Structures are given as structure tokens and as C-alpha cells.
Amino acid sequence: MTWLQKHLDERDLARSLRADVREGLTATPKRLPPKWFYDARGSRLFEDITRLPEYYPTRTERSILAGNAQAIARITEAKTLVELGSGSSEKTRLLLDAMLRRGTLGSFVPLDVSESALVEAVESLGVAYPGLSITGVVGDMTRHLRQLPDGDSRVVAFLGGTIGNLVPSERAAFLGDLRAALHPGEWLLLGADLVKDPAVLVPAYDDAAGVTAEFNRNVLRVINRELRADFDPLAFEHVAVWDAEHEWIEMRLRSARQQGVRLTDLDLEVSFAAGEEIRTEISAKFRRDGLDAELSAAGFALRHWWSDPRGWFGVALAQAVTSDGTG
Template sequence: MPEPTFDVHLPEDHAATALAADARAGLTASPKTLPPKWFYDARGSELFEDITRLPEYYPTRAERAILAEHAADIATATGANTLVELGSGSSEKTLLLLDALRTAGTLTQITTLDVSGTALREAAGVLAGKYPSAQVHGVVGDFTEHLSLLPGDPTRLVAFLGGTIGNFLPDERARFLSSVRDLLKPGEWLLLGTDLVKDRATLEAAYDDAQGVTAEFNKNVLHVLNRELGADFDVDAFAHLSHWDEVNEWVEMRLRATSAQRVTISGLDLVVEFAAGEQVRTEISAKFRRERVESELRTAGFALAHWWTDPEGRFALSLAQAD
């Protein structure tokens, strides 16, 4: 079994530096914002796994169902030798794709990208054990910065699953899709997971479950700031909000100060004032229609080849080929 190989494009202090910059920029802005990536410390990752099992949270199950049904079709259509997974790469959904490519007899390389070196090395070890005939290459990097540095032999299939693209604002989405297109040669492939527009009740329940797991997940960003930046947020003094924005067609998660707050962030030498009722946006999760996905892919230089949804039409996988 070949040992995994690794490229590291981020310094060891990248996370600390990026968190400090994001917190300063977001909490001194009006309105205040924090990026959703800071939910995911060890506790936040556990909470998100719990969320994926909640009855209200359909996206993970819906996407998995599509892959279970169509992974073999994806392998046949692409003939991909290399799977490039933007994420840690050892999820059940990724394994469905890899199994299909191995069964088709084309899989020779697995490239997986993650900002966390620890998560990446763990995932790469799992993948190397499961797919001993493939070379596993881990890249410690950020998919908004380092896509052009990803290794892999043609034909490549880039997988960006989970609806994560919905966390990007429209201009960020356009830049991301263009950077994926720049990575690929004509004829190579992108597999994109997108959550679809549906009724308000279903969407808002998915981000505000009855058990309160999503609320705890949302508030976890404040625990991260308290621990990593020496902040003194009273986490219990903030309430979780979930709202469907019909104009932008995205769900927003916010934290609302239930009373006036004065928060000291010693690591930034910063004091942040919150008025009673003031909100901090912590995530957008855009929902899509086929026409918009196809249009955005076309603008970036992709042609939509296949569009699959789960039986209830809640989630979609798009297989697009680089022009």
C-alpha cells in the first residue's frame, strides 16, 4: 500500500491568524458578521454530525441517496482517474464515489484538500487503507486560495458536496467556480451538490430543530472566540435565529443579543458593543433552482451534463464538464 503524500500550503498559525482577522473585520462591521467556518472546532464538528442525523435536517440524507443511486453513472460518465475532494475526504458520500470509480477500474489517485492538517492526515490514512491501489495525496490548503496547486492526473473529477457552495455569497460563488474551471483541462469534471428552493417551513426547520442542536451549533462560534481570542461573550445571552430570505433565496442564521452587551476580546485588544436585539449573521445557506445552477456553471466555463435529484426533489447533484 503506497503511503499518503502531503503538500502543506498553510503556515501552522494560519487558523489563529485568520480567526483574528475575521473576528476583527466582522465584529467591527455594521451589521456584524462572522464566517461559518469558525463553527467547526472539535465540538462544533460533533454538533454538525448530530445535526445531519436530525429528522428536520434533510440535505445529508438526500445527497447520500442521490449518490447511492447514481455513483456508478458518475463513474461511467467521467471515466475519472483522479477524484479531487474539497474537504477531508473520508465521508460516507465520498466513499460511495470512490467505490464506484474503483469498480469501474479507473481510480488511480485520490487528492483531498482541507484546512486542518490533523483532519487531513487522519482522512488520508483511512483512504489509503481502503483504496490501496490508489495514490492518496493530501493538501493542507484553503479551497478559496489553493485550487491551482492541487495535484492529480487527468481525467479528474472534482467533488464539492454537501451544499457547501451555498455558504458563499454570489460573487464568491462565481470566483470559486471560475477557479475550479481554471484548475481543470477541457473535458474534466465537476460534481456539485446544491440544496434546492422549497417551502419556508421545511427550510427554516432544517436550521432550527426542535431539540436545539442547531442553536447550540450556532452559539459554538462564541465559545470558539472566548477560547481562542480571550473573549468574554456570555453565550447564554445570545439567541439563535433562522430566517428564510425569499428575495435572495437563502437561509440566514443569526445570533441575537437578548440584552445590551459589552464584550472584551483581549486577544484583539478590542471592545465590542451590542445593543439589545442586535444581530450577528453567522451563516447564509443559499438554495438553488436548476436554471441558476446551470447559468452559474455556464458562466464559469462548464456545461451541465447530468442533473439528479432525490425522489422528493429536495437536493441536487450536478455533473458538469469543463468546456
């Protein structure tokens, strides 16, 4: 049994894109949010990235989940699994299988901003799990957490290290909003990429085959199509750098020459100096104690922590608690 709830439509997305692009390209330094990478082409490119030899996060997290899904099911006794930014929900099948074997799970709620990706995932999962109630939610995880279907014994999965795309103030707001949407005793399963040698980190965002470079430039192609802009994507070089002070990777697009860009639908002209950059993504890397502190400040207690043998990636299971720390 499958359902779809819509809290975003094409007009909402168009307004959001216009606002983000105008704000970001008139800022100093220039910036664009990473969510605009993900049209159909961008989503395919990201799937290609996850299979690259340099890109360790996806396969490392999957191995952690494969080894611990049964324990997660036993600890949480989940009746409802919610996934934020679900995409294809591929890794989540490990959790669904374990929770169904446990005999507690009755419903799955994937949330994603992309209606087309969500519909595809819901239809596929409906075939694979015919006895499971599946409610897809078209929404923005930073705006629509309160609209998640209510219930008891929910586990919210936020995987892939996507939490790292938020700067600290955004993470605090997101975690606070999520805690407000949950009842005491409910759970957050959080995947977090960990601080490690930049010699491992940087190639994961600047692969030898150039797939990540194409993914990065795709945001310009999205803007060209949706806002009638005239970016020349090949006039921007892909850059990935490790910021040791903030302990995050920054992806940027660097203008190869002095140039001007016209965004017709915004009635906006933007100039770029040679070498000027647009920041398109941050990917923060975490330490366990720092993540524990952020969770605690938002009203979660870290109950379990799993990592791989090299300590490259962590999966945290945190419980929503009351002010006295009880679930």
C-alpha cells in the same frame, strides 16, 4: 500509499481568524464566516446535525449518490477524484467504490482546512483502500485550488450543498478559480440544496433538540478560546430565517440583552444592543436553471443532473469547457 501537502499551518489560520473577527465584528451589520464553527467540538456537533430528522440534505444527497455513483464513474472515467472540504469523506466512499469498480481510478485528493480531520480521514481511507494513492491537501478552497495536484481525467467533488455558504459574488469567484485549475474535459460534481417550502427549510436549521443552536454558538466559544474573548454564548439566541428575496437561509446570533465583549488578543471592545444580531451563515438554495447559468458563466457545461423524487436536492455533473463549449 498516502501523502500530505500543507498550504496552511496554525499561524495562517490564526491570522485569518483574527482578520475575519476584527472585520466582521466592526462591520454593520455584524457578521462572522461559518468556517470558524468547525473546531473539534463544532465538527462533532455538525455530524450530530446530519443525523437529525429535520436535517434532510445529508441523507437526501447520499441517496442520490448511492443511486447514481456507477453512472458518474462511467461518464467521467475518472483517474483522480478530488474532494473539496472533505471532512470525513464519508459520502465520497460511494464514489470511490464505484470508480474503483470501473477500473479507472488511481488517486484520491481530499482538501480540507483542518489538518487533524484530514489526517484522520487519510489514515482511515488508506486502510480501507490500500491500492489507492491518497494525497491529503491542507488548504483553503477559496485560495489554494491552483495547488491541487495536476493530472488528467480529474473529477472535483464539492458536496453537501456547501456552495450555498458563498454569496453570489463569492460563488462566481470560486467557480472561476476552479475552472482555471482544471483542464478542458475535466469534471465538477456539485451538490446543491434546492428551493422548497420554508416549512421544510427552516426546521433543518432550527431543530427541536437545539443541536443547531449549540453549533451556531460554538463560533463564540472558538473566539473565546483563540482570541481570549469573554463572550457569554448563552447570552445569544440562535435564529434561523428564510430570506425569500435572496432565496437563502440566514443563521444569526441575537444578543439577548445590551452587553459588551472584550477580545483581548485584538485589543477590541465590541458592544451589542439588546436584539442586535451577528450573521454567522447563509445557506443559499438553488434552482436548476440558475445554477446552470452560474456554471456556464464560469466556463462549465452542465452535462447531467440528478435529484430526489421530491426535488429537494440536486447533484450536478458539469464539464470544464473551452470558449466554444467543447470539453
